[in-house]
Amino acid sequence: MTINCKGNLIDISSPKVMGILNLTPDSFYDGGKHQDISAVLSQVHGMLHDGATFIDVGAYSSKPQADFVSEAEELNRLIPIIQVLISEFPDIQLSVDTFRSQVAKESILAGASIINDISAGKLDSQMLEVVGILNVPYIMMHMRGTPQTMQSLTEYDSLIKDILFYFSERLAAAKKHQIHDIIIDPGFGFAKTREQNFQLLRHLEHFKILEKLLLVGFSRKSMIYKTLENTPQDALNGTTVLNTIALQKGANILRVHDVKEAMECIKLTNELT
Structure with missing residues (x-):
C-alpha cells in the first residue's frame, strides 16, 4: 500500500516511523526542548x-488539560x-499535527505533506473539506471532547465497537470530500483510561477491518509509565x-x-514475517 505525499508515492x-517534533513549551515529555x-x-x-520516513510537527499540546x-x-x-525544514x-x-483547517491549509502551502x-474533523467543521481540496494524506484519530475535557469522557458501551463505529462514520464523511489517503489512529491515551488503552492494544488487529493504514502512538505515554511506576523519561523500554x-x-x-529504537523494532519484527 502507498500514500501520495506531494507527488511522491511512499x-x-x-512499517514506517514517524518522528515527533513538538514546538510547544508544555508537551508532557519534550516540552520546551x-x-x-x-x-x-x-x-x-x-x-x-x-x-x-515522516516528521510530525505540532504546535498545540494535546496532553490532558493542555493550555489553550x-x-x-x-x-x-x-x-x-516548516519553511526552514523544507529549505534544509x-x-x-x-x-x-493540528485540528484547525486554516492551520492545515497554510501548513500544506508552506510545504508540509x-x-x-x-x-478527525470534529473540532473544525471545515477540516474535511479543506483536506479534500488540498488532496493530501489525512491521519484521523479517535478522541472524545477536547484535550481539556477528554479525560472525563471515558465511558463506552463497548470500547472496540464504539471506536470502530466512530471511524466508520468519519470515513464516510471523509469520502464525501474525496479524501483518498486516510490513516487511522485509535488514539491511545485520548478519552481512555489506562485499562482501556491496554484493552485497545489487546484487540488492535480488529481495526484492519477498516482497510486503512494503521498508526499507533504510545511513545512515553502514561499508560506505560504509570503501569511501570516510573516517568516519561524512563519509559523508552516500555514504549519499545x-x-x-x-x-x-x-x-x-x-x-x-x-x-x-522504533526502527530496530521494525527490523526485528520483520524477521518474523
Whole structure:
C-alpha cells in the first residue's frame, strides 16, 4: 500500500516511523526542548538519520488539560519552522499535527505533506473539506471532547465497537470530500483510561477491518509509565515493548520520540514475517 505525499508515492508495505517534533513549551515529555532553530534542525537531522520516513510537527499540546493556544500563535510557531525544514531538508515528508483547517491549509502551502488531526474533523467543521481540496494524506484519530475535557469522557458501551463505529462514520464523511489517503489512529491515551488503552492494544488487529493504514502512538505515554511506576523519561523500554506488540498486530506507522529504537523494532519484527 502507498500514500501520495506531494507527488511522491511512499510504500508502506513495510512499517514506517514517524518522528515527533513538538514546538510547544508544555508537551508532557519534550516540552520546551525545541524552541530555537538550531535545536529543531539538530533534532530533525537526527530523526531522519535514524530512519524516520515522516516528521510530525505540532504546535498545540494535546496532553490532558493542555493550555489553550490561539490559531495565530499556532501558525506563528509552525510556519517558520516548516519553511526552514523544507529549505534544509528538501525531500522531507512533514506531517502537521493540528485540528484547525486554516492551520492545515497554510501548513500544506508552506510545504508540509500530511495533516494529522486528533479530532478527525470534529473540532473544525471545515477540516474535511479543506483536506479534500488540498488532496493530501489525512491521519484521523479517535478522541472524545477536547484535550481539556477528554479525560472525563471515558465511558463506552463497548470500547472496540464504539471506536470502530466512530471511524466508520468519519470515513464516510471523509469520502464525501474525496479524501483518498486516510490513516487511522485509535488514539491511545485520548478519552481512555489506562485499562482501556491496554484493552485497545489487546484487540488492535480488529481495526484492519477498516482497510486503512494503521498508526499507533504510545511513545512515553502514561499508560506505560504509570503501569511501570516510573516517568516519561524512563519509559523508552516500555514504549519499545508496546511498539513491538503493535507491529505484530498490524500497525503500519509508529509515531515516536525515539526513532532509532522504533526502527530496530521494525527490523526485528520483520524477521518474523
